[in-house]
Amino acid sequence: MSSTVTSNKLLLNKPTISVAIQGELGAYSQQAVYSFFGKEATKQIFTLPTLQRVFSALFGSGVDTPDFAVVPIENSTAGSVGETIDLLISKDVRIVGETSVPIDHCLIIHKDTSLDRIRKVMSHPQALAQCKEYLDREGNRWEQVPVYDTAGSVKMIKEQNLKDVAGIASELASEIYGMTLVARGIEDDPSNRTRFVVIEKTERDGDELNEPTGNDKTSAIFATKHDPGCLVRALTALSSRAINVDRIESRPIKGKPWEYYFYVDFAGHVKDENCRKAIEDLRYQTEELKVLGSYPRGV
Secondary structure, eight states: OOHHHHGGGGGTTOSSEEEEEESOTTSHHHHHHHHHHOTTTEEEEEEESSHHHHHHHTTOOSTTOOSEEEEEEEETTTEEOHHHHHHHHHSSEEEEEEEEEEOOOEEEEOTTOOGGGOOEEEEOHHHHHHTHHHHHHHOTTSEEEEOSOHHHHHHHHHHTTOSSEEEEEOHHHHHHHTOEEEESOOSSOTTOEEEEEEEEEOOTTOOOSSOOOSSEEEEEEEEOOSSTTHHHHHHHHHHTTTOOEEEEEEEEOTTSTTOEEEEEEEESOTTSHHHHHHHHHHHHHOSEEEEEEEEEOOO
16 A cells, blocks of 8 residues: 555545655655655645754644654665654654655756866765765765755755755755756665655544554554563563564663663554554563554555
8 A cells, every 4th residue: 555545544634734854845855745645735845954843843833833744764775863763752743654765866966067067066974975886986086065955955056056066866856946967866776765754743632543454563662671681571572472573773761871762663553452462561561662653554
């Protein structure tokens, strides 16, 4: 089932929605919004400079408060986005969906320049790292300049009239800012994708928005005692019921050196009896448990 189809449940009372993303228009996060909700259903996209600002925006008031946020949580080559997981721990939000988009990096220059005039290339640090082979081969004399966002690099080229600088971003960014696309698919790994989660502020009643579909995923964060065997016993709450764990990752607990939260994605929905009982056992085996949400599997 596609992400756009599964997201229809989120739109029953919202024929058009507003979404917050980190980065500028043209960022891969914008593509993730369209992938999940559909372009026609997306009324407004709030572009914010940091993930912290994106999460905080959900708790605003008035017309500038987005209905949802779409944030990256892991990349197929670079791994997890630790800041997103830390914010899921600290903020009162829940995950209501997921999607993934291919990362097709493009080399983009000012519309009034040429490739032989380029002296620098700028983009998000991860994008520069993901295009290392191309840059070593084609742009080995270019100074590499990390900036806050892929699409932001193209926006800077336009707004600052930079004719000796190239940016690495999506094709959408070149279209939005009217710049020249020089090369497509310059990433080292053509299978590179980023998984995004769709989040909203947790409702006071705590009810799950999504009903079970038969192909669901649940995300949770927990902490155990810092004793031998505690993590194994916690995970046994899932494995003993034949619940598959898709992903597990540790994150440091602030103020407690060498102690960790564990982020897990596992199969099932909290309204399924087997999954519900597993979560009850997991709660018993842990010192702290936060169920982030159950939602249709999109990845």
